Amino acid sequence: MSTTESTPAKIKAKLVPIYIMGKRYEVPESLTIMKAMEHAGYKFIRGCGCRGGICGACGTVYRLPGDYHIRVGLACQTVVQENMYLTQIPFFPANRAVYEMEEVAPEVSYVQKNYPELFRCVACNACTKVCPMDVPVLDYISAIKQGDFKKATELSFDCIQCGLCATRCMGEMAQYHIAQMVRRIYGMKMAPYPEHCKEMVEGIKGGKYDGFLAELKSASVDELKKLYTEREQESHMADEKWEPQEKQYL
Amino acid sequence: MPYPEALKDLMKKVEETRPARVERKQADKEFPMMSLEEREDILKFHPDYIDEGRREIKIGPNKGYKIAHEVVDMLEAKSRVEPAKVDLTKADYETDVLVIGGGGAGTSAALLAQEQGAKVIIATKLRHGDANTMMAEGGIQAATKNWKDSPYYHYLDVVGGGHFKNKPELVETLVSEAPDVIKWLVELGCNFSRFDDGTLKTLHGGGTSRKRMHFAADITGAEMMRTVRDEARNRCEDIKVLEFSPAVELILNDKGECAGALMYNMDTEEYFIIKAKAVVMATGGSGRLHVQNFMTTNHYGATGDGLVMGYRAGVGLCFLHTIQYHPTGVIFPEQAEGILITEKFRGSGANLVNIKGEQFVNEREPRDIEASAIIRECVDRGLGVPTPTGKFGVWLDSPMIDHLSGEGTVEKEFPGKFILYKRFDIDISKEPMLIYPTLHYQNGGLEFKKDGSTAVKGFFIAGEVGGGTHGENRLMGNSLLDIMVFGRIAGKNAGEFAKDRSDLGQLSLEHVDKYHKEMAEAGIETDRVAPMLLPDYTPVEIKERELTSHYVGTIR
Numbered sequence: 132m133s134t135t136e137s138t139p140a141k142i143k144a145k146l147v148p149i150y151i152m153g154k155r156y157e158v159p160e161s162l163t164i165m166k167a168m169e170h171a172g173y174k175f176i177r178g179c180g181c182r183g184g185i186c187g188a189c190g191t192v193y194r195l196p197g198d199y200h201i202r203v204g205l206a207c208q209t210v211v212q213e214n215m216y217l218t219q220i221p222f223f224p225a226n227r228a229v230y231e232m233e234e235v236a237p238e239v240s241y242v243q244k245n246y247p248e249l250f251r252c253v254a255c256n257a258c259t260k261v262c263p264m265d266v267p268v269l270d271y272i273s274a275i276k277q278g279d280f281k282k283a284t285e286l287s288f289d290c291i292q293c294g295l296c297a298t299r300c301m302g303e304m305a306q307y308h309i310a311q312m313v314r315r316i317y318g319m320k321m322a323p324y325p326e327h328c329k330e331m332v333e334g335i336k337g338g339k340y341d342g343f344l345a346e347l348k349s350a351s352v353d354e355l356k357k358l359y360t361e362r363e364q365e366s367h368m369a370d371e372k373w374e375p376q377e378k379q380y381l
Numbered sequence: 382m383p384y385p386e387a388l389k390d391l392m393k394k395v396e397e398t399r400p401a402r403v404e405r406k407q408a409d410k411e412f413p414m415m416s417l418e419e420r421e422d423i424l425k426f427h428p429d430y431i432d433e434g435r436r437e438i439k440i441g442p443n444k445g446y447k448i449a450h451e452v453v454d455m456l457e458a459k460s461r462v463e464p465a466k467v468d469l470t471k472a473d474y475e476t477d478v479l480v481i482g483g484g485g486a487g488t489s490a491a492l493l494a495q496e497q498g499a500k501v502i503i504a505t506k507l508r509h510g511d512a513n514t515m516m517a518e519g520g521i522q523a524a525t526k527n528w529k530d531s532p533y534y535h536y537l538d539v540v541g542g543g544h545f546k547n548k549p550e551l552v553e554t555l556v557s558e559a560p561d562v563i564k565w566l567v568e569l570g571c572n573f574s575r576f577d578d579g580t581l582k583t584l585h586g587g588g589t590s591r592k593r594m595h596f597a598a599d600i601t602g603a604e605m606m607r608t609v610r611d612e613a614r615n616r617c618e619d620i621k622v623l624e625f626s627p628a629v630e631l632i633l634n635d636k637g638e639c640a641g642a643l644m645y646n647m648d649t650e651e652y653f654i655i656k657a658k659a660v661v662m663a664t665g666g667s668g669r670l671h672v673q674n675f676m677t678t679n680h681y682g683a684t685g686d687g688l689v690m691g692y693r694a695g696v697g698l699c700f701l702h703t704i705q706y707h708p709t710g711v712i713f714p715e716q717a718e719g720i721l722i723t724e725k726f727r728g729s730g731a732n733l734v735n736i737k738g739e740q741f742v743n744e745r746e747p748r749d750i751e752a753s754a755i756i757r758e759c760v761d762r763g764l765g766v767p768t769p770t771g772k773f774g775v776w777l778d779s780p781m782i783d784h785l786s787g788e789g790t791v792e793k794e795f796p797g798k799f800i801l802y803k804r805f806d807i808d809i810s811k812e813p814m815l816i817y818p819t820l821h822y823q824n825g826g827l828e829f830k831k832d833g834s835t836a837v838k839g840f841f842i843a844g845e846v847g848g849g850t851h852g853e854n855r856l857m858g859n860s861l862l863d864i865m866v867f868g869r870i871a872g873k874n875a876g877e878f879a880k881d882r883s884d885l886g887q888l889s890l891e892h893v894d895k896y897h898k899e900m901a902e903a904g905i906e907t908d909r910v911a912p913m914l915l916p917d918y919t920p921v922e923i924k925e926r927e928l929t930s931h932y933v934g935t936i937r
Contacts, residue, residue, distance in 0.1 A: 163716050172923040176625065176647050176915070180511045181680050183720050184801060185603050188508065208804065210716055229615055232569070265800065284572060288598060289796060292607065311611050315570030318608075323579030325567060328525040331560040335532065343533040344557065347540075348549040356417060359541040362534060365591045367730060367745075368409050371580065373529055375591075380533040 147213040164191055164206040164217060178221035184208045187293035190263060193217035203263045203295055223294040225305030228312065237320040239278045246309050249276065251302030258296035258306055264289050268296045268306050275313050283310065284317040343380050383806035385769055388713075388815070394738030395776050395813050402732050402740060403784045412732075412743040415750060426753040426761065429703050429853075434673050439903040440896070442697040451670040452701060455689050458911035459897060461629045462652060464890035467643060469632065472656035472888075476502045476621075477879035479642060479657035480872070481628045481687065484512025485602070486844025486864035487663035488609045490872030491620050494661070497876025501620045502655060503613070504644055506627035506664075506682045506914060510610045513665055513680050513845065514864060517602030518723035518797070520594035521865070522858035523559035525581060530591040532556040539859060542588040542747040543852020546700070550831045551850040555859070555866050562865040563595055571608040573597050584728040586857035587708075588747035594858045599723055599795045602861055627686060627914055630893055631660065631694045631840065634886035639694070639839035641888065647914075656888065658879035659839050661871045662687045663864075666823035666845040669916040672704055676719035677820040686912035687846035691827040693896045696835045700825025700848040705855055708733075708751035710819025712774035714805045719819050722777060722798065724748075724857040726814075729794065730785045732778045734813075735764040741775075749854045752818040759817070766815060776813040783810050822860060824851050833871030839878060843871035 144159035151168060158167040165179060180188030189206035193215045206219060228245035235241065243249055249272070258268035271286035287310035297305040334340065347355065363375045375381075384392065405411075415423065424430055435447045438456055478494040480487045483505030491501045503509065524530040535556040540547050563581070567573065573595050574582040583592045597604035613620050628642040632654065641656040664687030668679025677683075692698060709722040727733070727744035733751075734740050735758050742754035755775050759765030765773030782791050791810035792799045802809045825848035833841040844864040851859060900907075919927075 161715060166716075166918075169918040170920055172919055172927075174915070174917065174919060175681070176507075179681050180507060181516045183516050183678070185600065185797065186508075186511055186515050186680070188511065208716075208801070227614060229617060231615070232612070288572070288604075289600070289800075291603070311607060314572060315608060315611060318570035318572040319568065322572065323575065323577060325525070325563075325573075325575060325579045325581045327527065327580060328523075328560055328564050328567065331525045331527050332564050334527060335557055335560060340532045340557065343531070344536060344553050347533065347536050348553055352545045355537070355540060355545050359537050359545075360417065362537055362590045365529065365585070366409050367406065367411070367585060369592070371576070375529055381527055381529070381531050 147211060149211050149214070150216045152218050153216070158211055160211065160213070162211055164204065164209050164211055165189060167211045168206070178206065178219040182207045185291055187291035188221060189219060190221070190293035190295045191217055191219045192295070201261065203261050205263050205293070220295060220298060223298050225294060225297045225308060227305065227308045230312065232319070235316050235319060237280060237316050239276065241316070242275060242309065242313060245312065246304070248302055248304045249309060251304065252276070253301050255301050257299040257301065261295045261299045263293065263295060264291055266290050271310055272306055275309065280313050280317040280321055284314045287314060384812065387769070388766070391736060391766055392812060394736065395734055395778055398734065398738040399778065399781060399784070402778070403781055406730055406781070406785060412740050414743050415746060420750050423750060423753045423757060426757045427749055428673050428675065428706060431673070435702070439905060440899045441692050442695060446698065446702070448701045449672045449704065451672045452667065452685060452688070454909060455670065455685055455911045455913060456692055457900065457905050458689070458907060458909035459900070460893045461645070461910050461912070462643065464893045467652065467890060469654065469888040469890065471654070472641070473653040474502060474655045476500050476655065476657050478659045478661065478872070478875045479504065479655050480661045480663060481642060482512070482663035482665060483509040483622065483624070484663065484665055484844065484864065485514030485606055485609065485861065486665070486868035487661065488606070488613050489865050489868035490661045490663055490843050490875065491613055492609060492616070493869045493872030494876035495616050495619045497873060497880065499876040499879050502623060502657070503620060504623045504626045504628060504642070504655065506625070506647070506686070508624050509622050510606050511680060511682055512606070513683060514602045514606045514861070516678065516680060516721065517861050518599045518721060519586065519725040519728070520584065520596035520601050520858045521563070521605070521861035522586065522589065522593050522856070523563045523595060523862060524556065524591070524593050525560045525563055525595070526583065526593070530593055532559070534590050535559065535593065538589050538856060540852065542854050542856040544854060545852070547852035548849040554831045554870070555850055555863060558866040558870070559862055562862065562869070566605060566608060566865070569608050569612055571597065571605055584725060585745060586724050586728050587745050587751055588856045594725070594728060596725065599725060599797050605861060605865070627912070628690060629912060630890060631690050632888050632890060633694060633837070633892055634888060636886055637837070638886070639837050640885045643890070656885060658882040658885065659841060659875035661833070661841045661843055661875050662691055662827070662846055663843040663868065663871070664846050668820045671916070672820060675706065675820040676710060678707055678710055678719060678721035679820065682915065684913040684916060685823070686914065688826060689911045691835070691846070694837055694840065694892055696837055696840070697828045698825065698848065699828050700853060701823070703824040703853040704820065705748055705822035705824050706752040706818040707821035708748055708755055708818050709777055709816040711814070712772055712817040713768040713770065713815045715770050717801060717805070720801070721819065721821070722814060722816055723795070726777060726779055726782070726795065729782045731781050734776045734778055736766045737764060747854055747856060755818055768815060772817065774815040774817040777816045778813045779809045780811055780813060822855055824848070824853060824855055833867060833874050839882070841871040841875045843868040
């Protein structure tokens with residue numbers, strides 16, 4: 132079993148023309164834009180990151196002949212189309228506010244202080260239209276303006292910060308930076324706090340488990356194998372409140 | 382590209398057996414787990430056990446150690462520079478702590494170093510956050526629930542997964558620091574999925590005895606990465622980030638201690654010097670070396686640079702003879718080949734089934750066992766599902782999850798993968814996924830101690846570039862944990878170390894000259910240059926027409 136990534140030349144598919152920044156190349160029709168550019172001989176420094184659709188390095192805009200629409204996609208996720216005209220936007224300048232964690236307040240006014248342009252939104256929806264992740268950008272900006280940070284967190288959660296929204300914004304915002312700040316404010320100040328985690332940390336720092344771990348560290352491989360094989364398993368269907376029979380190491 | 386008719390026909394077998402499998406799961410009747418003996422037996426199908434795939438390193442601290450050819454090729458390669466040409470008398474930057482690598486380990490190291498009062502530079506090959514951290518989906522392990530779990534059980538699971546070879550001190554540190562890492566991230570505003578009362582949601586992963594996998598939908602790594610990166614950006618007064626600026630050699634001083642690094646500007650092709658009182662290596666893994674020609678889930682920049690630099694400076698390697706193949710990578714549709722399908726699908730109950738629609742392995746075995754079972758099904762038993770591209774895979778029965786946990790669960794819990802497949806007209810809440818093992822993680826790496834220090838004074842290690850924590854096989858959710866635990870520790874100790882260090886002595890690249898000499902003496906004749914920095918996917922026909930007389934590394 133091998134990879135196509137290290138052997139792209141072996142693909143036998145129909146060739147289609149594409150235009151990379153205006154220059155014509157013929158590439159196999161089944162390839163993603165990223166692999167097609169490599170097939171054409173490009174070697175990426177910028178505009179290529181995780182190759183798995185999550186890092187936001189390869190935002191790409193393109194048009195098709197006879198069609199006025201601006202189309203977008205991630206180069207690593209979007210399959211080429213015949214006669215597409217494309218360019219990558221691997222970087223777009225965007226100002227980011229610097230803020231102190233200690234002074235963060237879960238209020239619109241705090242966000243507005245850091246990003247006054249928030250209220251320059253004219254609800255044109257160009258941001259949502261240009262998002263390659265189908266994130267409802269305008270909707271989360273509206274949620275922020277209304278102070279609903281929980282909703283904004285949920286709506287913006289799949290944002291990969293590629294910056295394409297910022298390229299199209301009439302209000303000249305960098306929406307993704309604003310969303311990042313709001314998600315952190317929500318996580319820090321508004322989401323319910325996991326007390327159980329704090330309790331466990333205190334237990335560990337208080338030395339509650341030191342003896343148990345010392346036992347394991349000094350155990351022979353055979354002893355460890357026995358303990359490992361016999362350890363009690365939480366079943367897949369068990370609910371949150373499940374408790375094991377053996378409690379002495381808890 | 383939806384599934385073609387031939388695959389849709391084969392899929393009917395999966396649908397036929399699904400109701401019975403769902404029923405079995407609901408009745409808590411699991412497919413039997415393998416005994417330790419059975420595990421040993423099935424591992425002969427694992428790529429690590431294929432002898433032709435490896436050779437002995439001829440030079441350096443681990444001379445004679447047998448590891449994958451692709452890694453040895455990098456170790457038995459020349460520096461990108463001639464040391465004599467580098468003017469070490471002038472530093473372009475001076476700092477307390479230099480962190481090499483801008484992923485989760487590097488960024489958390491930078492934050493903790495800064496908290497010790499250090500001025501920090503993060504130098505990273507691509508953009509800040511371009512790393513495998515960003516791509517980790519499933520979750521992060523930590524025993525945070527004291528009514529059913531503790532570091533004791535986490536420890537047992539870790540060493541059982543690692544074939545009982547792990548370094549005990551490192552495991553102890555990993556499991557004891559885990560809950561504090563979760564707490565730290567929560568308090569930084571990282572949005573782990575939780576119940577209304579604040580209890581963090583947790584799931585099983587392969588090889589876990591308790592549900593302790595914390596997650597943030599199916600983009601856990603991305604949520605963690607963007608949180609720590611955002612915080613690093615808030616501290617821009619003290620933490621400077623140099624992007625597209627990989628390190629290519631460590632710089633030592635006349636006493637053999639670490640004193641900085643030789644850097645490279647990817648855009649302008651210039652080399653430059655950073656003088657530092659402490660260096661943290663956090664360059665991550667090496668999936669892009671495509672060991673045994675496997676496809677990989679790894680980031681474009683995962684080319685094992687840190688191994689090369691550390692090894693040349695005299696730091697030993699351990700556990701590099703094992704590489705982790707993630708059991709479930711996309712094998713079809715082809716455009717998505719190699720992409721990771723998170724273990725959380727299996728943690729949520731999805732079975733692995735063969736061409737007959739039969740389950741052939743419990744979906745919660747450790748990764749190497751699970752991968753071996755899939756390879757055996759395809760290669761040995763001939764029960765793999767043929768893809769239109771002439772390969773074989775097995776089904777991952779994702780629709781089971783909706784049957785088990787309610788309609789809409791797949792779409793809600795796995796939004797990223799749901800959208801990815803939707804683009805190919807495949808609805809993974811109704812149709813199963815076709816998968817095969819994919820190169821995922823470097824189990825071993827540079828040797829380091831539990832305080833992050835190494836054999837070279839002033840040189841610290843954090844994350845996947847280090848070895849020992851996971852023994853011969855890492856469990857799911859322990860790498861996001863590893864990078865945060867050892868990132869924080871290395872950062873803190875590097876910060877402390879820098880505080881007490883004043884005179885850096887005379888900078889030197891003599892170790893590189895020595896290494897070149899050792900290569901010549903061992904009879905290694907090669908034009909290979911390392912670190913590789915970026916993989917090269919240019920087709921052969923095009924390479925043949927690229928007639929420039931000398932190409933080096935990234936610049937071909």
